[in-house]
Amino acid sequence: MNVRRAGLRRLPLHAAATATVAVCLFPVYWMVTTAFKPGRDIQSDTPQLWPHTWTLEHFRTAVGAQGFALFWRNSLLVTAGAVLLALIVALGASFAVARMRWRGRRQFMLMVFIAQMAPWEALIIPVYIISRDTGMLDRLPTLTLVYFMMTLPFTIVVLRGFIAAIPEELEEAAQVDGCTRRSAFRHITFPLLAPGLMATSLFGYVTAWNEFAYANFLIIKQQDSRTLPVWLSSFQNVFGTDWGATMAASTLFALPALAVFLLLQRHVTSGFAAGAVKG
Numbered sequence: 001m002n003v004r005r006a007g008l009r010r011l012p013l014h015a016a017a018t019a020t021v022a023v024c025l026f027p028v029y030w031m032v033t034t035a036f037k038p039g040r041d042i043q044s045d046t047p048q049l050w051p052h053t054w055t056l057e058h059f060r061t062a063v064g065a066q067g068f069a070l071f072w073r074n075s076l077l078v079t080a081g082a083v084l085l086a087l088i089v090a091l092g093a094s095f096a097v098a099r100m101r102w103r104g105r106r107q108f109m110l111m112v113f114i115a116q117m118a119p120w121e122a123l124i125i126p127v128y129i130i131s132r133d134t135g136m137l138d139r140l141p142t143l144t145l146v147y148f149m150m151t152l153p154f155t156i157v158v159l160r161g162f163i164a165a166i167p168e169e170l171e172e173a174a175q176v177d178g179c180t181r182r183s184a185f186r187h188i189t190f191p192l193l194a195p196g197l198m199a200t201s202l203f204g205y206v207t208a209w210n211e212f213a214y215a216n217f218l219i220i221k222q223q224d225s226r227t228l229p230v231w232l233s234s235f236q237n238v239f240g241t242d243w244g245a246t247m248a249a250s251t252l253f254a255l256p257a258l259a260v261f262l263l264l265q266r267h268v269t270s271g272f273a274a275g276a277v278k279g
Contacts, residue, residue: 036056065249074225078140082150090156098163147207147211150208159197232253
């Protein structure tokens with residue numbers, strides 16, 4: 001009886017959660033189903049929640065579009081480079097903040113938090129001017145550095161909390177046994193950082209993979225240096241938007257992010273929770 005009453009009390013909460021999930025997933029569902037609809041059904045005045053006829057024509061159009069493989073490679077290079085750089089730099093910075101006591105440590109973390117809260121869209125014009133004056137426009141390394149700066153503050157915050165949650169006595173015991181501080185970190189602390197590294201990698205990957213504004217402003221003349229988010233706009237022309245090809249390209253664009261999330265989902269929750277620990 002008590003179990004039934006508890007279930008009834010939780011019913012509104014479950015209903016609210018189900019409604020929230022449905023609202024969040026419906027645009028994704030509409031995108032995927034539209035990618036498989038024939039053009040006449042997409043332009044129909046009567047919306048179809050489920051395609052009556054399925055077609056792969058839009059996917060063939062998207063894959064056969066000019067620059068598909070090249071822009072895919074560009075996005076992978078920029079995203080992987082930004083995430084790798086952020087992890088390397090943030091690992092050293094977070095260890096210094098969490099394990100060492102030095103003058104200016106609190107001020108440093110305050111600057112990191114301020115950088116994390118700053119809207120990066122407001123910095124497009126200064127970044128564009130700096131890139132133009134230094135001859136760094138239309139180059140993939142420029143995008144890599146920008147995405148690296150965007151993901152670095154969050155990476156430092158999460159890894160700092162995760163390192164602080166690992167008992168320092170483990171490293172001290174390893175040093176007593178003959179390890180140096182560096183080897184103690186490498187053999188003891190670093191393997192325990194896997195959830196935090198996975199969580200920050202996922203955040204950095206999604207941020208860099210989906211970013212459009214900087215890729216559109218910093219890559220102007222060199223069309224071969226554009227990334228996939230900018231490539232998606234190529235299905236718009238003077239005659240309108242090819243919605244079928246756009247939705248098919250968006251579905252293909254979302255698949256890598258979905259795959260990465262499914263691979264790392266076991267570590268993401270614990271990584272974000274550990275990042276909230278006070279160090």
